[in-house]
Amino acid sequence: MNAFIRAFRTPELRAKIFFTLGLLAVYRLGVFIPTPGFDYTNVMICAEPTLSGGTSVLGMVNVFSGGALLQLSIFSLGVMPYITASIIVQLLRVVIPRFEALHKEGQSGTAKLTQYTRYLTIGLAILQATTIITLVRSGNFFVGCALEVIPDQSIPVLLLMVMTMTVGTVIIMWMGELITERGIGNGMSLLIFTSIAASFPSALGQIFQLQGWMIFSLVVLVALVVMVGMVFVEQAQRRIPVQYAKRMVGRRMYGGTSTYIPVKINQAGVIPVIFASSILALPQLATSFADDQAAPWVQWVNTHLVMGASFSWIYALVYVGLIIFFAFFYVSITFNAEEIADNMKKYGGFVPGVRAGRPTERYLQYVINRIQTPGAIYLAVISLIPLFALVFLGASQNFPLGGASLLIIIGVGLDTVKQIDAKLQQHHYEGILR
Secondary structure, three states: OHHHHHHHHOHHHHHHHHHHHHHHHHHHHHHOOEOOOOOHHHHHHHHHHHHOOOOOOOHHHHHHOOOHHHHOEOOOOOOHHHHHHHHHHHHHHHHOHHHHHHHHOOHHHHHHHHHHHHHHHHHHHHHHHHHHHHHHHHOOOOOOOOOOOOOOOOHHHHHHHHHHHHHHHHHHHHHHHHHHHHOOOOHHHHHHHHHHHHOHHHHHHHHHHHHOHHHHHHHHHHHHHHHHHHHHHHHOEEEEEEEEOOEEEOOEEEOOOEEEEEEEOOOOOOHHHHHHHHHHHHHHHHHHOOOOOOOHHHHHHHHHOOOOOOOOHHHHHHHHHHHHHHHHHHHHHHOOHHHHHHHHHHOOEEOOOOOOOHHHHHHHHHHHHHHHHHHHHHHHHHHOHHHHHHHHHOOOOOOOOOHHHHHHHHHHHHHHHHHHHHHHHHHHOOOOOO
């Protein structure tokens, strides 16, 4: 509490906090502004079964948009186009040498990659908005709802709807960058944090209504225990010691210091869960476009590869397998042992007991593989919580106390607290002359 009081007593930091809260309030306001062209009354009627526990192929996007997707508001797409574009640009560094060269150029190269990410975000937003409107027109967005959601389906109206959703995504991207520059923390992460936190009261209220006080209290207690455990795991890291030899540069001597390379247990973060959920959403998306909903393959997919009211071991095993695969895949791309070993060798660094060069690279790869194994299992266990909540508690498939939602809440919360603490130390550091 003392840290928060000191934060509000510091004028500069207080201004950053209020600026961030103001933009978050504007973001939440935009969630409830409907997109022109939709019949908002019919949209809310059709969305009610989905919000009260039905399944939806776009469930994760709805959680990340703070419920804006099912309301078909101007912020329906949320931050998902930007997240997808960022991941694609990051993965393209492995395929396109130009992107890797820009990454190594420093600030100017990063600015160029950010510009590419913005352009790709706009393209993805147009694609996703077109897909959503097509699903709504075909009746596959709100399954089982016969009401007319788009009264006027003329080309100008449809183009206006696509443009409105795309501009909404651009506004979200702009607000996220403003928070990053003039506020506290990573702007996009805070927007996701706000969207997910907004879904907590309704999810917990649903459990209270369906299960009563006893189960509700048990769920809250288990959630607190899980969150405390996740904080410990997210903070845990393996520190690989690095020693730098002394070297003469001109008349000055550099090096001779000791440092370490931090390797987190959950090095991949929430990305494997997002990838796995996206892959598993493709079969259900394919069935929604099928002409014959009674076809055997459609029934098999809906029974075994869709998270429904009954527990499916096939779905759980495929989900866990995809998470573990993407955890190792993503870390192998983002943690470049060869590059780290080369940089250490270039500046005279070495791991005690390990020769520089190829032996250091093999040692780093060995350590990251050993650390990533429990990290991938940890991600898989956390991601199965919504599935068990759906089956045994009757919660909706977008149950926020688990999976990607809880991982983002914990990760963003810890990162924001660290950034506030770092700014406080800058303002209240007395120094040796005091």
